[in-house]
Amino acid sequence: MITFKNVVKRFGALALTYDDYTFQRGRTYLVLGASGCGKTTLLNLIAGVTAADGGQIVIDGQDITAQSPSVRDRLRTRRIGYIYQDFKLIENMTAEDNIRVLEMCGVRSDGLSELAKRLEIEDKLKRKVRTLSGGEKQRVAIARALVKSPDILLADEPTGSLHFEIGEEVIKKLLECAKGKLLIAVSHDTRLAAYFDAVIDLTAQGGHKNV
Ligand SMILES: Nc1ncnc2c1ncn2[C@@H]1O[C@H](COP(=O)(O)OP(=O)(O)O)[C@@H](O)[C@H]1O
Numbered sequence: 087m088i089t090f091k092n093v094v095k096r097f098g099a100l101a102l103t104y105d106d107y108t109f110q111r112g113r114t115y116l117v118l119g120a121s122g123c124g125k126t127t128l129l130n131l132i133a134g135v136t137a138a139d140g141g142q143i144v145i146d147g148q149d150i151t152a153q154s155p156s157v158r159d160r161l162r163t164r165r166i167g168y169i170y171q172d173f174k175l176i177e178n179m180t181a182e183d184n185i186r187v188l189e190m191c192g193v194r195s196d197g198l199s200e201l202a203k204r205l206e207i208e209d210k211l212k213r214k215v216r217t218l219s220g221g222e223k224q225r226v227a228i229a230r231a232l233v234k235s236p237d238i239l240l241a242d243e244p245t246g247s248l249h250f251e252i253g254e255e256v257i258k259k260l261l262e263c264a265k266g267k268l269l270i271a272v273s274h275d276t277r278l279a280a281y282f283d284a285v286i287d288l289t290a291q292g293g294h295k296n297v
């Protein structure tokens with residue numbers, strides 16, 4: 087379970103304030119909102135990529151805002167699968183080597199072939215990422231996030247670079263793979279709302295303040 091309480095993130099004069107949220111294990115959440123409203127920052131805060139300037143973010147009883155960056159990095163590496171908006175794949179490496187990349191940090195890649203089958207990228211595993219289409223890269227990024235069996239899955243604009251029909255397919259696959267986990271996806275696309283257990287509209291909440 088993840089809870090937000092009075093969370094604030096500052097970028098210079100800009101203060102992003104978040105409402106109090108509870109994200110439950112086994113449920114899927116879609117966070118909606120216009121560009122610039124703080125969706126990516128919300129995921130970065132949960133992933134510990136960025137630190138909050140106020141409030142608490144508690145993940146399974148542990149207040150990560152009280153932890154050092156190295157503790158947050160460890161938590162992310164072990165327990166959080168993060169599908170970045172720009173994928174952050176290494177283009178000159180094969181899909182499979184990208185998916186296995188955390189083995190360097192001692193993280194196991196269990197069930198890779200089953201996952202590749204489910205995401206329909208089995209025949210792409212030996213290909214260099216740079217030769218893959220946007221939808222294929224998206225699915226490789228999903229596989230990389232899932233292969234370490236995280237209990238928390240974060241997805242930033244998972245359909246952002248795709249045509250809507252392909253994006254819908256990717257969402258269906260993502261949800262299938264996320265069963266039993268906590269999934270938080272963020273998007274500006276309201277058409278995705280029907281697929282998720284709960285929808286949070288960031289635009290209507292919290293706020294931006296120039297202080
Ligand atoms: N590293 C940063 N430095 C300065 N401003 C930032 C940084 N990251 C985000 N912001 C600002 O915070 C706001 C929210 O950004 P972001 O979370 O990326 O929004 P979204 O993902 O909803 O488009 C924007 O106004 C953005 O310009």
Ligand SMILES: [Mg+2]
Pocket residue numbers: 125126127171242
């Ligand atoms: Mg964003």
